[in-house]
């Protein structure tokens with residue numbers, strides 16, 4: 507069974523994806539980490555976001571087995587990820603890896619922006635997770651504060667709104683709800699309630715509880 511989870515920044519899609527994967531015993535891929543890794547590599551190498559050939563080369567050379575999720579979740583990397591993710595040649599280089607992960611025997615859970623629309627349109631269950639920008643910014647602000655990053659709520663909200671606009675507005679595989687995706691707005695739901703709502707969708711769709 508393939509489960510595709512998409513949604514805007516800090517909506518909680520990764521939290522849900524991990525929980526569903528653990529519950530069902532399926533492998534999970536946080537596809538945002540791939541774009542974050544390319545963005546981080548571009549920042550480190552001083553590659554301009556306009557240099558699409560160099561960005562594509564960074565994506566092609568990515569070692570997905572050696573991603574440091576903790577380091578890649580740092581605030582500035584998200585903005586860089588969103589910039590490189592708008593480059594079609596970068597997306598092209600990361601496509602095969604994601605499609606292969608989705609297509610592995612037994613199934614998988616993937617979360618990102620284009621899983622239900624591009625990576626795994628054949629998924630048995632698609633969930634589009636969202637919440638208000640303010641709720642999402644508060645969650646991410648608390649997370650960054652716990653990590654010791656010196657940011658304000660306003661900065662986090664501005665970053666999220668800018669990223670959402672870029673991710674939704676780009677020509678290549680924009681952030682959007684697949685026509686057959688179930689909408690899960692978890693604005694008023696805490697972490698556990700959000701996971702429970704997603705588990706109920708799994709049970710409803712597959713009969714597995």
Ligand SMILES: Nc1ncnc2c1ncn2[C@@H]1O[C@H](COP(=O)(O)OP(=O)(O)OP(=O)(O)O)[C@@H](O)[C@H]1O
Pocket residue numbers: 513514515516517518519520521522538645646649692695696697698700
């Ligand atoms: N329903 C919820 N209520 C409150 N906090 C939540 C909820 N779901 C997730 N969180 C917390 O919000 C933060 C963002 O969640 P998560 O990383 O799962 O979002 P995401 O959509 O995967 O983010 P990203 O855009 O970085 O991929 C985390 O600190 C997580 O623990």
Ligand SMILES: Nc1ccn([C@@H]2O[C@H](COP(=O)(O)O)[C@@H](O)[C@H]2O)c(=O)n1
Pocket residue numbers: 515516537538539541542584587588589591592617618619620621669673
């Ligand atoms: N399938 C995806 C996943 C992510 N992106 C881009 O990466 C950025 C960072 O992703 P997070 O999930 O870690 O926030 C995101 O803002 C997107 O630009 C993508 O394009 N497609």
